[in-house]
Amino acid sequence: MSSSENESLNKKRKEPEHSVSPVTSSDKDSSSDNSSSEDESDVDITERTDVPDNLKPHVERLRALRSRIAQSTQDNRREVYKEHQRQRENASEHRRHERKRREAEKLQRRENYTGTNYERSRFKEYSIEQVEKYERKRAKAEANIERG
Numbered sequence: 001m002s003s004s005e006n007e008s009l010n011k012k013r014k015e016p017e018h019s020v021s022p023v024t025s026s027d028k029d030s031s032s033d034n035s036s037s038e039d040e041s042d043v044d045i046t047e048r049t050d051v052p053d054n055l056k057p058h059v060e061r062l063r064a065l066r067s068r069i070a071q072s073t074q075d076n077r078r079e080v081y082k083e084h085q086r087q088r089e090n091a092s093e094h095r096r097h098e099r100k101r102r103e104a105e106k107l108q109r110r111e112n113y114t115g116t117n118y119e120r121s122r123f124k125e126y127s128i129e130q131v132e133k134y135e136r137k138r139a140k141a142e143a144n145i146e147r148g
Contacts, residue, residue: 045051046063113121123131 046059046066048059051059109122126134
């Protein structure tokens with residue numbers, strides 16, 4: 001790389017001459033002699049009462065956005081907690097509870113049935129196609145059983 005190329009790269013890397021220097025806390029104290037302006041700058045813009053009319057819609061929108069952020073943060077925390085609880089659950093225990101619940105529902109239906117033939121009433125819940133498909137499946141399974 002030639003020296004002229006190095007110089008052109010160095011020129012590109014230089015900071016612009018009109019850059020703003022960072023403000024330190026000592027600069028703030030010396031520049032603000034008015035104590036009321038310090039108090040106003042410490043107060044959140046959404047809580048101030050002396051907002052100009054042209055900024056009021058923006059302040060209202062900021063207030064609404066902040067409330068949405070707070071609500072979504074709360075909702076997210078709840079979801080994270082629920083997910084954590086789900087991960088702590090034992091999957092086999094959950095399946096066992098589900099199986100017991102289904103068996104209890106089945107017994108409840110049987111007890112609530114007042115007719116003469118519970119099995120026949122239960123078959124009314126299935127369509128003809130579903131029953132035929134199930135019968136074919138059972139016949140295939142029966143044929144595949146090894147007898148020895």
